[in-house]
Amino acid sequence: MGIVGKLAPAWSGHAALHGEExxxxxxxxxxxxxxxxxxxxxxTFVCPTEIVAxxxxxxxxxxxxxxxxxxxxxxxxxxxxxxxxxxxxxxxxDLKFPLLADLSKRIAAAFDCLxxxxxxxLRGTFIVDPDGYVQASVVNNLGIGRSTEEALRTLQAAQFxxxxxxxxxxxxxxxxxxxxxxxxxxxxxxxxx
Numbered sequence: 558m559g560i561v562g563k564l565a566p567a568w569s570g571h572a573a574l575h576g577e578e579x580x581x582x583x584x585x586x587x588x589x590x591x592x593x594x595x596x597x598x599x600x601t602f603v604c605p606t607e608i609v610a611x612x613x614x615x616x617x618x619x620x621x622x623x624x625x626x627x628x629x630x631x632x633x634x635x636x637x638x639x640x641x642x643x644x645x646x647x648x649x650x651d652l653k654f655p656l657l658a659d660l661s662k663r664i665a666a667a668f669d670c671l672x673x674x675x676x677x678x679l680r681g682t683f684i685v686d687p688d689g690y691v692q693a694s695v696v697n698n699l700g701i702g703r704s705t706e707e708a709l710r711t712l713q714a715a716q717f718x719x720x721x722x723x724x725x726x727x728x729x730x731x732x733x734x735x736x737x738x739x740x741x742x743x744x745x746x747x748x749x750x
Contacts, residue, residue: 559669561694565593565685566667572626572655573636581626581657588687590623590716592708595670595678599631599639599656600647603702607680608649608656610705615653617709621716623684628657628664630677670696682708684715692719 560566569582594611596604611618611625618625631639636656642648657664659678665671670681680697692715697703713731718724723735726746736742 559694560683560691563691564689565683565691566664568657568664568667570657570659570664571633572657573633573640574655575651576637576641578633578637579655581655583689586624586685587689590621590687590712591626591685592618592623592712593626593628593657593668593683593685594703594708595628595665595668595681597672597677597680597699598629599635600642603680603700604629605644605647605649607702607705608652609644611654611708612649612652614705614709618712621709621712623712625654626657627652627654628659628678630659630662630665631656632660633658668694672699684708684712686715686719 565583567583572579572581596607598604608627611627615625636658639648640650640652640656644650659665662671665678668681668683670678672679679699680701680703682695682703683691684693686692693711695703710730714725714729717735721735724738725735736746
């Protein structure tokens with residue numbers, strides 16, 4: 558059935574941010590867009606490429622008015638060690654966004670994002686609107702890294718739909734027009750192809 562279109566599960570936990578342990582909970586994000594992305598484990602191989610990519614795109618997410626939160630089944634102490642390890646040494650360095658600890662695996666399970674072995678999270682990306690509803694989710698298997706650019710595009714599309722009441726056709730990009738949710742809207746987009 559999936560989670561899209563439903564209220565996001567409530568969550569709370571400890572996170573690493575700028576070398577410190579902080580407390581995070583979804584309640585603090587009410588009224589804000591946020592992107593919650595799950596990854597399998599710290600100090601692995603595909604994960605740091607994704608985390609660093611989110612960090613490199615962070616200002617674009619913030620410019621779009623969204624918070625970014627990474628989450629894995631590691632402890633907050635492992636997250637702290639990971640962020641204190643330089644990128645030159647295969648760590649992620651100091652990030653602009655928090656890494657949420659999910660040692661109990663409750664958060665990943667609530668988002669239906671646990672791997673088949675139940676030991677780690679899959680590569681799930683969830684976009685949550687200011688009312689707490691999941692507007693989009695993409696879940697990749699363990700070996701498939703995600704596209705942060707596509708996550709940003711999807712966030713912007715969800716925001717466009719919410720603001721304008723139109724829908725976004727395939728390959729829509731920020732700054733483009735949407736379309737009416739009608740046959741005439743379809744004709745206007747693909748009729749000239």
